[in-house]
Amino acid sequence: MYTYIAKRLLYAIPALFGVTILIFVIMRVLPGDPLGAYFGVEEIKRLTDAQKAEVLNDLGLDRPYIVQYGSWIGDILLRGSLGESFFRGDPIIRILASRAPISAEIGILSVLISWLIGLPVGIISAFRPQSKMDSTASMFTVLFLAIPGFWLGMLLVVGQITLFGYKSPITAVQIWQNPWINFQIIIGPAIVLGLGQAAYIARMARSSLFEVLRDDYVRTARAKGLGEKLVLVRHALPNALLPVITLSGVLLGFVLGGSVAIEQAFAAPGLGKALVAAAIDRDFNVVQNITLFYAVVFIVVNLFVDLLYGWLDPRIRLS
Amino acid sequence: MKRISTALLVTVISSLFLAACASSPAAAPEPQIVEVIKEVIKEVPVEVVKEVEVVREVEVVKEVEKEVIREVVVIATPGPVSEGQFFMQTLDAFPQRGGTLRLGAHGPPAHFDMAASVTIANHGSQSAMYDTLLRHDPRTSSVPIVPDLAHSWEISPDGQTYRFFLRKGVKFHDGAELTSADVKATYDRIIFPREGLVSLRQVFFQAVESVVTPDDYTVEFVLKEPRAPDTMLASFASEWNHIVKKDVLDANDGNLRQIDDHPGTGPFKYMSRDDDKWVVEKNVDYWNPNAPYVDRIEHVWLVAWTPQNTAALLGGQTDWTMWLAPKDGRNIADKEGFNQARMHSFTAGMVNLNVEHEGLDNPLVRRAMMLAVDAPILVETVKDIIGIEWGEFFVAGTPYALSSSESAKIPGIRSPTEEDLAEAKRLMAEAGYPDGEGFPTLDLLTRETPDQRTQMPALQAMLLERLGIKGEIRLSDVSQYIEDTVDGNYDVALGSSKSLAGDPSDYFRNAYGVCGEQLCDNNFSRWRNDEFNQLMREFELELDLDKRIAITNDLRTLLLQEAPAIPTINSEIVYWGWNDDVKGMMPNDSDFFTWYELHKWDNVWLDRR
Numbered sequence: 001m002y003t004y005i006a007k008r009l010l011y012a013i014p015a016l017f018g019v020t021i022l023i024f025v026i027m028r029v030l031p032g033d034p035l036g037a038y039f040g041v042e043e044i045k046r047l048t049d050a051q052k053a054e055v056l057n058d059l060g061l062d063r064p065y066i067v068q069y070g071s072w073i074g075d076i077l078l079r080g081s082l083g084e085s086f087f088r089g090d091p092i093i094r095i096l097a098s099r100a101p102i103s104a105e106i107g108i109l110s111v112l113i114s115w116l117i118g119l120p121v122g123i124i125s126a127f128r129p130q131s132k133m134d135s136t137a138s139m140f141t142v143l144f145l146a147i148p149g150f151w152l153g154m155l156l157v158v159g160q161i162t163l164f165g166y167k168s169p170i171t172a173v174q175i176w177q178n179p180w181i182n183f184q185i186i187i188g189p190a191i192v193l194g195l196g197q198a199a200y201i202a203r204m205a206r207s208s209l210f211e212v213l214r215d216d217y218v219r220t221a222r223a224k225g226l227g228e229k230l231v232l233v234r235h236a237l238p239n240a241l242l243p244v245i246t247l248s249g250v251l252l253g254f255v256l257g258g259s260v261a262i263e264q265a266f267a268a269p270g271l272g273k274a275l276v277a278a279a280i281d282r283d284f285n286v287v288q289n290i291t292l293f294y295a296v297v298f299i300v301v302n303l304f305v306d307l308l309y310g311w312l313d314p315r316i317r318l319s
Numbered sequence: 320m321k322r323i324s325t326a327l328l329v330t331v332i333s334s335l336f337l338a339a340c341a342s343s344p345a346a347a348p349e350p351q352i353v354e355v356i357k358e359v360i361k362e363v364p365v366e367v368v369k370e371v372e373v374v375r376e377v378e379v380v381k382e383v384e385k386e387v388i389r390e391v392v393v394i395a396t397p398g399p400v401s402e403g404q405f406f407m408q409t410l411d412a413f414p415q416r417g418g419t420l421r422l423g424a425h426g427p428p429a430h431f432d433m434a435a436s437v438t439i440a441n442h443g444s445q446s447a448m449y450d451t452l453l454r455h456d457p458r459t460s461s462v463p464i465v466p467d468l469a470h471s472w473e474i475s476p477d478g479q480t481y482r483f484f485l486r487k488g489v490k491f492h493d494g495a496e497l498t499s500a501d502v503k504a505t506y507d508r509i510i511f512p513r514e515g516l517v518s519l520r521q522v523f524f525q526a527v528e529s530v531v532t533p534d535d536y537t538v539e540f541v542l543k544e545p546r547a548p549d550t551m552l553a554s555f556a557s558e559w560n561h562i563v564k565k566d567v568l569d570a571n572d573g574n575l576r577q578i579d580d581h582p583g584t585g586p587f588k589y590m591s592r593d594d595d596k597w598v599v600e601k602n603v604d605y606w607n608p609n610a611p612y613v614d615r616i617e618h619v620w621l622v623a624w625t626p627q628n629t630a631a632l633l634g635g636q637t638d639w640t641m642w643l644a645p646k647d648g649r650n651i652a653d654k655e656g657f658n659q660a661r662m663h664s665f666t667a668g669m670v671n672l673n674v675e676h677e678g679l680d681n682p683l684v685r686r687a688m689m690l691a692v693d694a695p696i697l698v699e700t701v702k703d704i705i706g707i708e709w710g711e712f713f714v715a716g717t718p719y720a721l722s723s724s725e726s727a728k729i730p731g732i733r734s735p736t737e738e739d740l741a742e743a744k745r746l747m748a749e750a751g752y753p754d755g756e757g758f759p760t761l762d763l764l765t766r767e768t769p770d771q772r773t774q775m776p777a778l779q780a781m782l783l784e785r786l787g788i789k790g791e792i793r794l795s796d797v798s799q800y801i802e803d804t805v806d807g808n809y810d811v812a813l814g815s816s817k818s819l820a821g822d823p824s825d826y827f828r829n830a831y832g833v834c835g836e837q838l839c840d841n842n843f844s845r846w847r848n849d850e851f852n853q854l855m856r857e858f859e860l861e862l863d864l865d866k867r868i869a870i871t872n873d874l875r876t877l878l879l880q881e882a883p884a885i886p887t888i889n890s891e892i893v894y895w896g897w898n899d900d901v902k903g904m905m906p907n908d909s910d911f912f913t914w915y916e917l918h919k920w921d922n923v924w925l926d927r928r
Binding site: 033036037038039047050051053054055087089090095099154160161165167169170171172264265267269274277280281283 | 427428429430431435436437438514515516517519522574576577579593594595596617619620621622626627630631633634635636797798801804805840
């Protein structure tokens with residue numbers, strides 16, 4: 001087990017290295033001048049060469065790319081520092097500390113919602129294939145797969161305002177500071193993300209369970225005279241859930257990416273909103289480090305899912 | 320009768336008595352001769368020398384200090400005052416104090432140096448911490464200039480010296496007293512920055528030769544040549560030019576880009592800042608005894624023109640916001656419990672025609688294009704994307720601009736009539752391009768913004784359908800767009816020129832003139848015209864309003880003839896919205912003209928009973 005974990009972590013190193021290079025290069029080749037973000041796109045025309053040179057020197061942008069990259073990675077590896085916001089000088093660790101918990105809550109809650117909705121729907125569909133219930137469930141799963149989360153989020157926000165004159169909080173409040181306000185921040189994005197995932201979960205649960213319910217051991221259980229509930233809970237579901245768990249791990253990764261747009265729609269103060277703001281500002285340091293953080297989380301979550309998979313199914317030997 | 324008889328009797332008796340008393344006549348004596356000697360003076364002229372003082376005027380030049388005060392403005396207020404000075408206060412009779420005002424703010428700013436910024440991200444969040452020499456009164460839509468740190472001011476008769484008298488006892492947030500040295504240091508930073516230091520408002524004080532401080536509470540701006548007082552005062556009243564502490568500037572070599580909490584003298588003090596908001600708290604030692612009313616302001620970061628901005632206001636997450644999307648801004652006036660105002664910034668927009676390129680170097684062609692393009696339609700296409708108003712060359716809200724009805728009569732500005740289109744075709748034929756035949760295909764440089772992406776295809780269609788001129792749209796990201804406009808790599812580009820106070824001496828020269836030997840920043844047409852530059856020079860030096868208006872009429876005529884650009888808009892609208900809890904604001908449904916000012920919030924209170 002430990003060897004497996006060590007191997008996986010070692011494999012993660014080149015992946016993270018690749019991510020750092022990719023995001024570093026992308027931020028520099030994308031159109032948009034950081035001086036434009038700094039002074040205004042129209043105003044940089046007025047700057048003299050001396051003025052531009054001083055600002056670029058202050059920001060460290062006059063150094064060769066390789067030096068800039070080395071400085072970033074060196075800060076992380078040698079000093080354990082993510083550095084500071086390119087422009088304002090805010091410590092990036094502070095941004096992560098205030099934003100990441102909210103995004104994590106949104107991600108976890110969305111997975112819970114997806115299970116709460118997706119599993120029952122999948123089970124009912126699998127037990128009653130081709131029934132009206134199954135058809136209705138299929139229709140809704142296709143619908144939620146097709147609806148863009150960002151659009152659904154906007155719709156929810158508009159609905160809240162129109163019907164109740166309510167808008168969820170837009171500044172960060174942590175769960176330990178005020179759980180109720182924190183809940184109001186995360187519930188909207190979590191529902192939207194959760195509904196999207198629930199559609200995948202329902203379809204996966206249906207097909208998986210549909211297959212398992214026709215296996216010999218289930219037939220044997222029924223032949224022994226076990227009730228349908230017991231057959232489902234004791235025999236069918238544990239095996240049918242394995243692919244669903246794997247899918248959830250993958251989906252959690254997608255949630256990280258999807259939350260960027262959803263947080264924007266709700267103006268929820270998570271990591272996604274910070275990433276978008278930094279990208280607009282051309283704040284290279286913030287974008288690079290948040291992206292790197294996303295990559296680390298994605299790798300860790302997938303490792304966790306793999307370990308969970310082995311724990312749930314003893315037939316799988318991780319080594 | 321009896322009375323008359325008595326009177327006659329008395330009269331007769333009195334006469335007899337008097338006659339009896341009289342002396343009897345004596346015998347007459349012999350006459351005697353008496354010699355009387357009388358001196359008669361005969362004047363004989365004798366010459367006598369007498370010295371008489373004769374004053375003959377000889378011109379001797381002696382400089383005598385004699386100043387005539389041209390203008391002294393001290394506006395009284397019914398509130399608590401000292402030395403008859405003006406103090407800002409709400410116009411409401413019974414304001415409440417306390418509470419947290421939550422403002423929808425465009426931000427966060429990339430840096431904190433106001434002198435190097437033109438973005439509302441800085442101005443919106445930092446202005447409440449600082450004061451300026453003068454200010455605009457935010458309580459009425461006319462936003463007149465009133466005192467701030469300067470309780471009064473004078474302008475010399477020649478218009479070349481502006482003298483400000485500072486209030487005494489004004490304290491920075493760290494307890495130090497404000498003196499004229501701080502004002503001088505601030506303006507030296509703006510007007511005469513050291514090499515390498517960015518100052519984006521230097522242009523508004525180009526005529527200033529020096530800033531001097533006769534004493535601790537007087538500061539003088541000496542100009543090389545006169546400038547219109549309205550323009551100069553508006554520059555001094557701009558919240559963008561807030562006064563900072565000399566020590567802070569000295570300690571940082573004038574560079575405040577990374578300093579977010581340096582002390583000001585304003586009604587609010589720095590409290591905290593993060594990725595969500597910028598928080599300031601009440602300055603309890605503020606020099607104005609009336610203000611501020613609220614205890615705390617949270618500037619919550621939101622992005623301009625987004626649904627999130629509107630949602631935050633309507634959903635109660637903010638009390639006030641600006642940059643509402645135009646459609647939301649218009650609609651919010653109809654919502655119960657909300658108020659709206661329209662801030663008109665001094666902006667002139669135009670379709671720039673690159674006069675250095677083939678075809679467009681012919682004034683006949685440019686005039687034809689000007690006559691054929693329907694500017695009101697171009698504006699209409701983007702009315703829900705950005706807040707703009709169709710208009711002529713000169714910005715609205717100033718005495719130089721034509722009204723909409725006047726503009727609607729002028730060929731080249733108005734929607735083209737049949738006669739205008741016929742004249743446009745005739746001009747194209749005269750230029751050698753009948754129905755556009757032989758005319759080069761135009762490169763239509765288009766910035767990747769929703770408004771330009773919408774307007775340019777409409778313009779392309781107008782030129783093709785009405786004049787037979789073909790154009791190819793070239794989309795460009797912002798950095799490439801700026802590079803191309805600076806280098807002149809385009810035939811047609813949409814552009815605009817903005818002004819701090821609406822005076823043509825800044826935005827108009829900037830859009831069509833030369834600055835020194837170079838084309839000015841916004842002269843995308845690359846048009847060099849001696850007559851234009853001469854008229855602009857006369858305008859800048861002229862102080863009489865009527866004469867200034869006459870010059871702008873000449874400028875307009877010249878631009879209509881030469882047509883280096885086609886005017887499209889002369890006002891940009893920024894929609895403000897606020898809920899009913901916010902009091903002390905200007906009246907609901909107001910229109911006002913400023914350059915993104917009015918962010919001190921010292922006149923505002925919250926009604927949260």
